[in-house]
Amino acid sequence: MNEFDLIKKYFDWGQDIGDDCALVSVNRYQQLATTVDTLIEGVHFPADTTPQDIAYKALAVNLSDLAAMGATPLYFTLALTLPSVNEPWLEKFSQSLRVLAQQCSIHLIGGDTTKGALSITINATGILTKNQALLRSGAQAGDSIFVSNTLGDAALAWQQLQNQQNPSTALLENFNRPEPRIKLGQSLLGIANSCIDISDGLQQDLSHILTCSKVGASIDLDVLPLSAEVAKHIANTSDWCMVLAGGDDYELCFTVSEAHINKLKTVQEELGVMLTKIGVITLRSPVSQFRLTIEGLDKTCKSYQHF
Ligand SMILES: [Mg+2]
The missing domain is CATH 3.90.650.10 (PurM-like C-terminal domain)
Structure with missing residues (x-):
């Protein structure tokens, strides 16, 4: 079973879940676009990747999903699973994450830390004028x-x-x-x-x-x-x-x-x-x-x- 079949069989509960971000209306004029991505050591990056590069990519891949919808970044949460507390590593990770966050005007508003094999999950949210989002479903013959x-x-x-x-x-x-x-x-x-x-x-x-x-x-x-x-x-x-x-x-x-x-x-x-x-x-x-x-x-x- 591939990931798309898996999602369709177990997690497609009738809501529209098939775009780069999920869209949620917050009022008559605006929608939030929200996305989540996980990076795992050995799967998405080699074990010797620098903490700076890991942090950058973990946030960048989420920002890329916001970009695909045309959304303006607002905020993100970070779930960090670490094998141990390594302060020099964390210092570099945090610094790099912060630089990209500032560049893209997105704010860290919460998260979770746990012990285990290195894994980084970021949930990012952006905002759009209602019904303006770029979707996968709008392509027309001749485009x-x-x-x-x-x-x-x-x-x-x-x-x-x-x-x-x-x-x-x-x-x-x-x-x-x-x-x-x-x-x-x-x-x-x-x-x-x-x-x-x-x-x-x-x-x-x-x-x-x-x-x-x-x-x-x-x-x-x-x-x-x-x-x-x-x-x-x-x-x-x-x-x-x-x-x-x-x-x-x-x-x-x-x-x-x-x-x-x-x-x-x-x-x-x-x-x-x-x-x-x-x-x-x-x-x-x-x-x-x-x-x-x-x-x-x-x-x-x-x-x-x-x-
Ligand atoms: Mg995507």
Whole structure:
């Protein structure tokens, strides 16, 4: 049973639980967007990761989910499980967490500490004007599909770490310090028809948009944005699945109708973030629903599964 089947069977109790954040109305005008993520040593990061990097990523991956909804960060709680009290470690962890929190104007309002194998859980909450959130369910046939920055850098770093190789500083930076695309998400409100953050790989996360929006998509390998290092790795190995299904990118994937393409260009210029059109949303195929066609790929990539 994979994680999505598990959630559907045991925890889908009739509420809408299928987006990057849950939305809760607080009054007639505003909604809270709330999300939770856990990082576990050995599963999400190697045992020798610095406390600074662990803290940064634990908060950044939650901020990335807020970004995917276009939410403005408000507050977070922290549940920290530690094998022992190591004050120098805690000092560094706390300092790094605080720097990112201040940068993104999000406030630590509570939490829990327990003893056990190292694990960090953060629950982050943001706010939105009611009915403005970027959802996975709004993609329309004819929309262009975009991704921010480059794909595959974190997956290549993780692969090299597991093979006892030393990833470059740039690759490690992408793996340990993904930049939450908060400003981009906020700027896409009223422009994008749908949005998701890429945590499990483009193939799986774009497929969530297709399923929720009941549309298909066609993307083209030739135009996927790659760093020089990832492009070189692909040239040597043809391992496109690392880019499509490696995960940990924390970039935004979103769809925009033709009518809003010019507004998107303005956003791109204002934020100075690289945005690349990688394909188009198509009508769903009568044969295979919500089908993702990847031009140039001759096999199916196995997406990351927790179970
Ligand atoms: Mg997400």
